[in-house]
Amino acid sequence: MFLISFNRLHPKPLTYRVTSMRTQIGTDLPFAPPPGPRPLPVIGNVLRFGNDKNILFHFIDLWNEYGDVAHVKLGSLHVYVVADPEHVHHVLVKNPNNYIKGTGYTGFRLLVGQGLVTSDGDLWWRQRRLMQPSFTPKSIVHYFDMMVETTARMLDRWENPTPSPALAASAAPNSPYTHSQQSGNTLVMDDEMTRLTMSIISKAIFGVDLGEESGEVSDAFHEAFAFVTERTMSAFALPMSVPLPKHRQFARSLQVIDDFVGRQIAKGRQQESNTLLSILLRARDEETGTAMNEKQLRDEVVTLFLAGFETTARSLTWGWYLLSRHPQVMEQLRAEVDTVFGGRRPTLDDLFRLNYTRRVVDETLRLYPPTALLGRQIVADDVIGGYRVPAGGIVMLAPYLTHRLPTVWPDPERFDPDRFLPEAVAQRPKSAYVPFISGPRVCLGNNFALMEMTLAFAMAAQRYCLIATTDTEISAAFRGSTCPSQPLALQLLSRA
Ligand code: HEM
Secondary structure, three states: OOOOOOOOOOOOOOOOOOOOOOOOOOOOOOOOOOOOOOOOOOOOOHHHHHOOHHHHHHHHHHHHHEEEEEEEEEEEEEEEEOOOHHHHHHHHHHHHEEEEEHHHHHHHHHHHHHOOOOOOOHHHHHHHHHHHHHHHHHHHHHHHHHHHHHHHHHHHHHOOEEEEHHHHOOOOOOOHHHHHHHHHHHEEEEHHHHHHHHHHHHHHHOOOOOOOOHHHHHHHHHHHHHHHHHHHHHOOOOOOOOOOOOHHHHHHHHHHHHHHHHHHHHHHOOOOOHHHHHHHOOOOOOOOOOOHHHHHHHHHHHHHHHHHHHHHHHHHHHHHHHHHOOHHHHHHHHHHHHHOOOOOOHHHHHHHHHOOHHHEEEEHHHHHOOOOOOEEEEEEOOOOOOOOEEEOOOOEHHHHHHHHOOOOOOOOOOOOHHHHHHHHHHHHOOOOOOOOOOOOOOOOOHHHHHHHHHHHHHHHHHHHEEEEEOOOOOOOOOOOOOOOOOOOOEEEEEEE
């Protein structure tokens, strides 16, 4: 995921420019370069971005000011911001081979190597073909019982919550959370959701729970991910060979991860099981009949682990934030859950009847797509919206912005799950809703994540009410994914 940060609450209201669609690839028209601020020699428009890391909102402002395809020069790099669904569709679906991951993912590769998220070309295609069958809707049903069991364990623990480290840290003098923390019934949802999604993905991949207890391996994953995120976001990063303390710490974390994954692979070779790792160990390419080598397998499972817990945890946290601020939506969700579950544990059939809960999930991912911003490197000159986008530049897609275009999403800041009623969905343009992106590189784990999120909201609502402790708005900060800029503390009440 393209790692960039921002922490402003909302961009300026969007003034969507209605222009004719001018995607005219293959014609001989002399296409103009897209408009943008005048660059200074050498540094380009870097000063405009300042150093406050609100880069998403800088891109949004730029797009507001210059329209459909906005150009900015960052040093020697040409960047083109696009958000209109038709342009997004062009990049992701119609001409995806021209828009690769390329150099924007270098920092992330230090940790995940050439796994599915970071690879390009033939390697990506071979691996996707090999892994896709394990993530079809039919295949992921296999994880349903484990997800229910893991979510139920979390909910049992909530009967006797222990104060979390993040809450303790936030409970400084004058903290609004101090009282509730002492009474032991306030949860920091960020922590809870991270523990849950880490438990689920580690059980799915390795058959081991890395979420419930913080330990050496989960710490190493957290630290290593934080390091590559920060490195990708910094304007200047020293080579890894420079022996800085943080470089040495990263090397240690990487060693812990590699030792753990190595042990799991060795175990998987000896003993067949239903874990994803075991399935991938035995997977054979349908054309060549070959299996993944050890390094590739390592890269893929580390990729799945990181892609699998962070994004889903953030989305669940935002969902709780939205639900706690919209009691009438919460009420409707609860009514559905009571009707569908009828007081017992969910079954697989129930999942397909949780239509409103699923719409809450969809609307959460619209307002807070974890991947708010993602970059693609342009392989060959192309034309988007009637403008020339030359090879070597970066196209910057911003799902956060695409999901807020007033022409597509009336009153875009309003939290309204009914935007996802089937008749409303059918009327929207293709690639207007892209939390998992669209096209061949669509998120491999989308069905897995949707099942996990729907179950988590429904099962928690069945047993508890989660109530906001303050009406302070929480802003978004983009640190590899769209995170709340402060811990989300909710008060927990058991339902009578
Ligand atoms: C709400 C949760 C999730 C969201 C919003 C999400 C979103 C995304 C997005 C936007 C991408 C494209 C990234 C890019 O092109 O730069 C992606 C790719 C990917 N995601 Fe997810 N993801 C989620 C959960 C998961 C889970 C649970 C897994 C694994 C079990 C997963 C595995 C992957 C993989 C392997 C890719 C790379 C696919 C490829 O390029 O072929 N994701 N995800």
